[in-house]
Amino acid sequence: MQSSGRFEALFKRLSAEARAGLYPFVAAGDPNLAFTRRLIPALAAAGADGFEIGVPFSDPLADGPTIQRASMRSLKGGTTLRGVIDLVAEVRAEAPDPPMVLMTYYNPIIAFGLKEFCAEAARAGADAVIVPDLPPEEAGELLKAMAEVPLEPIFMLAPTSTDARIDLVNRSGGGFIYYVAQMGVTGARDTLAPDLGGALERINRVKNRPVAVGFGIKTPEQAAEAGALGDGVIVGSALIDVMENEDAEEEKIGAACRYIASLRSVLEKSRTTT
Amino acid sequence: MPRLNGTDCGDEMEKIANKGRFGIFGGRYVPETLMPALEELEAAYDEVREDPAFKAELAAILDKYVGRPTPLYHAARLSGELGSLKIYLKREDLCHTGAHKINNTLAQVLLAKRLGKKRIIAETGAGQHGVATATAAALFGLECDVYMGEEDIDRQALNVFRMRLLGARVIPVTSGSRTLKDATNETLRDWTASVRTTHYIIGSVVGPDPFPRMIRDFQSVIGREARGQILEAEGRLPDVCVACVGGGSNAIGLFHPFLDDAGVELIGVEAAGRGIETGEHGASLNAGRVGVLHGCQMFLLYDDDGQIIPAHSVSAGLDYPGVGPEHSFIKDSGRARYHAIGDTDALRGFKRLSLLEGIIPALESAHAIAFLSVLAEEVRQAGGTKTVLVCLSGRGDKDVQQAEGLLRELSDDEAKG
Numbered sequence: 001m002q003s004s005g006r007f008e009a010l011f012k013r014l015s016a017e018a019r020a021g022l023y024p025f026v027a028a029g030d031p032n033l034a035f036t037r038r039l040i041p042a043l044a045a046a047g048a049d050g051f052e053i054g055v056p057f058s059d060p061l062a063d064g065p066t067i068q069r070a071s072m073r074s075l076k077g078g079t080t081l082r083g084v085i086d087l088v089a090e091v092r093a094e095a096p097d098p099p100m101v102l103m104t105y106y107n108p109i110i111a112f113g114l115k116e117f118c119a120e121a122a123r124a125g126a127d128a129v130i131v132p133d134l135p136p137e138e139a140g141e142l143l144k145a146m147a148e149v150p151l152e153p154i155f156m157l158a159p160t161s162t163d164a165r166i167d168l169v170n171r172s173g174g175g176f177i178y179y180v181a182q183m184g185v186t187g188a189r190d191t192l193a194p195d196l197g198g199a200l201e202r203i204n205r206v207k208n209r210p211v212a213v214g215f216g217i218k219t220p221e222q223a224a225e226a227g228a229l230g231d232g233v234i235v236g237s238a239l240i241d242v243m244e245n246e247d248a249e250e251e252k253i254g255a256a257c258r259y260i261a262s263l264r265s266v267l268e269k270s271r272t273t274t
Numbered sequence: 275m276p277r278l279n280g281t282d283c284g285d286e287m288e289k290i291a292n293k294g295r296f297g298i299f300g301g302r303y304v305p306e307t308l309m310p311a312l313e314e315l316e317a318a319y320d321e322v323r324e325d326p327a328f329k330a331e332l333a334a335i336l337d338k339y340v341g342r343p344t345p346l347y348h349a350a351r352l353s354g355e356l357g358s359l360k361i362y363l364k365r366e367d368l369c370h371t372g373a374h375k376i377n378n379t380l381a382q383v384l385l386a387k388r389l390g391k392k393r394i395i396a397e398t399g400a401g402q403h404g405v406a407t408a409t410a411a412a413l414f415g416l417e418c419d420v421y422m423g424e425e426d427i428d429r430q431a432l433n434v435f436r437m438r439l440l441g442a443r444v445i446p447v448t449s450g451s452r453t454l455k456d457a458t459n460e461t462l463r464d465w466t467a468s469v470r471t472t473h474y475i476i477g478s479v480v481g482p483d484p485f486p487r488m489i490r491d492f493q494s495v496i497g498r499e500a501r502g503q504i505l506e507a508e509g510r511l512p513d514v515c516v517a518c519v520g521g522g523s524n525a526i527g528l529f530h531p532f533l534d535d536a537g538v539e540l541i542g543v544e545a546a547g548r549g550i551e552t553g554e555h556g557a558s559l560n561a562g563r564v565g566v567l568h569g570c571q572m573f574l575l576y577d578d579d580g581q582i583i584p585a586h587s588v589s590a591g592l593d594y595p596g597v598g599p600e601h602s603f604i605k606d607s608g609r610a611r612y613h614a615i616g617d618t619d620a621l622r623g624f625k626r627l628s629l630l631e632g633i634i635p636a637l638e639s640a641h642a643i644a645f646l647s648v649l650a651e652e653v654r655q656a657g658g659t660k661t662v663l664v665c666l667s668g669r670g671d672k673d674v675q676q677a678e679g680l681l682r683e684l685s686d687d688e689a690k691g
Contacts, residue, residue: 004529015648057580057581058450058581059450059455059456059459059567061460061462061463061566061568062305062463062466063306063460064463070450077583080579081579081580082579093626105565106303106584107565107566107574107576107580107581108579108580108581108590110564110565110566110576110580111576111578111579111580112580121281132305133303133304133305133566133569135303135304135306135309137301137303137309138301138304153309154476155306156305156306157306157516158305158306158309159307159312160307160308160309160311160469160470161309162313165306165309165310169306171653180305180306180307182466183307183466183468183469183470184307184463184466184467184468185394185463185466185467217673222316233434235367
């Protein structure tokens with residue numbers, strides 16, 4: 001496995017600042033790629049540490065209604081995997097530091113070609129890839145293609161994961177471990193899972209890399225709790241919800257930045273509380 | 275796209291990955307949340323498939339409740355009209371609830387009870403699987419929710435009523451193409467949230483391992499019975515086995531016990547819809563590429579960007595952009611071949627079997643019946659006759675309302691043409 005080094009640099013900085021990282025999920029091309037192109041740098045300025053950049057898919061079976069809607073708007077606008085890779089390259093030209101993770105279902109990668117996808121994603125400046133319908137057992141081919149370029153696989157763990165599966169993800173993945181904090185699909189929830197602390201404790205005991213917590217996080221209070229238990233916080237649906245409430249693009253970006261800043265402020269020194 | 279072996283991940287992962295595959299097809303392409311449930315289901319299935327008590331319980335239900343064995347019927351008038359074929363119909367349409375789907379749902383409900391699950395969920399296209407699931411859930415007193423695309427709810431109103439009468443909740447799916455593909459997405463979404471208390475009864479030989487091989491085993495009762503019955507009737511094996519293929523459960527159920535009989539030709543019949551060249555069809559094996567959807571690698575309909583292309587067929591049960599991984603494998607290996615029949619020809623088959631044999635077939639099964647004309651012509655040109663075993667997977671009561679309108683349009687067109 002080769003690394004771009006951006007995650008290592010970020011983790012070092014987060015550790016020095018004693019706080020959890022903040023990783024927004026951005027639905028690329030919602031409603032068009034030009035908008036996403038402006039959104040990402042604005043969110044970085046508002047306090048985001050890295051990005052999950054979502055590639056739209058016709059059948060997003062791990063996603064709830066919010067990201068489904070965003071995917072459909074993006075597909076309607078003509079977004080393709082190639083277009084999203086080009087977007088990463090444009091953002092990277094101006095922002096050398098923040099890790100960017102491509103998040104895509106497996107079939108668009110198959111259509112693109114595994115080797116071509118890995119080569120082009122790495123060349124564009126992506127650092128890692130998350131494929132929600134590709135557990136480590138099925139990732140052999142993609143990992144082989146990925147091994148030739150500085151691109152890391154990020155695997156997920158869930159409340160149902162057994163100790164054997166925690167071990168498998170620990171050994172197979174790069175970047176951070178993505179902990180799916182809720183049973184079910186993506187989408188903002190009013191409360192965090194009650195057993196989050198216990199579940200993360202099981203992973204924290206054996207983890208060999210930072211754990212970022214996603215699925216269901218909406219409020220700064222939830223983010224603070226997740227940031228105290230884990231090493232990073234991922235927000236997706238809640239960010240899209242905030243933007244859906246506004247009409248004009250300027251307003252959407254403004255609201256998204258205020259929201260990200262509100263989460264970032266509660267994460268300062270979050271790791272000293274544990 | 276071949277599956278690459280010898281990755282950097284070590285032998286252990288390779289070993290896991292090759293389990294539950296048919297060549298490069300199959301696998302478990304699901305979110306992490308579901309992986310432990312699939313491991314649990316696999317362990318439970320490995321246990322019950324060898325368990326005499328489970329087998330006896332299932333056999334008794336199939337006998338007394340489903341009405342198995344279903345008859346093998348020599349369709350003499352249809353054979354006479356087609357000339358070169360001696361046609362036997364395996365009468366799965368006579369199963370309780372009117373289709374082969376119940377062979378699978380009863381077995382899976384028994385399994386769900388062993389796993390201690392209190393709730394059953396299912397996707398349905400034509401509604402036959404939904405009805406069969408609701409029936410099995412009613413029989414064993416389990417809660418049951420069935421996801422069904424809005425478009426299918428409109429074309430299969432009778433089955434929607436039947437499911438509700440049987441105590442199931444029918445949940446309309448409004449996303450995407452509002453058909454079977456989208457109902458399957460929604461059921462998988464439900465399952466990732468409810469997997470600790472809920473069992474998902476997939477209706478066809480698709481989805482993540484172990485579903486395709488487990489459902490194949492449960493449906494193989496069709497081929498096992500038919501094999502014995504035709505040996506008794508003819509004193510030999512058939513020359514050809516024919517079945518319609520959407521996801522492919524009735525076809526694999528018929529084919530599987532004949533896979534090692536090299537002299538028996540296996541032919542699956544897909545939906546050509548409005549014609550493969552129009553792009554509006556359900557013929558994944560004829561016109562698809564290797565891809566991943568709903569947990570398995572299979573032949574799949576998708577565009578150059580990897581986005582799934584909605585299928586089309588006059589029959590809701592064949593309206594699916596993928597096809598079972600084992601079919602994908604036996605197509606690739608050449609053991610079976612797959613033909614496609616369009617909407618119009620399927621309607622002709624629907625009418626023909628009704629007129630000649632007094633059997634109204636499901637529109638799905640009508641595709642297999644319509645293909646017999648193609649096969650008869652092939653056999654005639656080669657000079658000879660063949661004995662053909664056809665799976666009549668379901669009865670057409672659910673389709674009569676839709677077919678009435680379509681047949682009127684068809685006869686208007688033919689009068690004009």
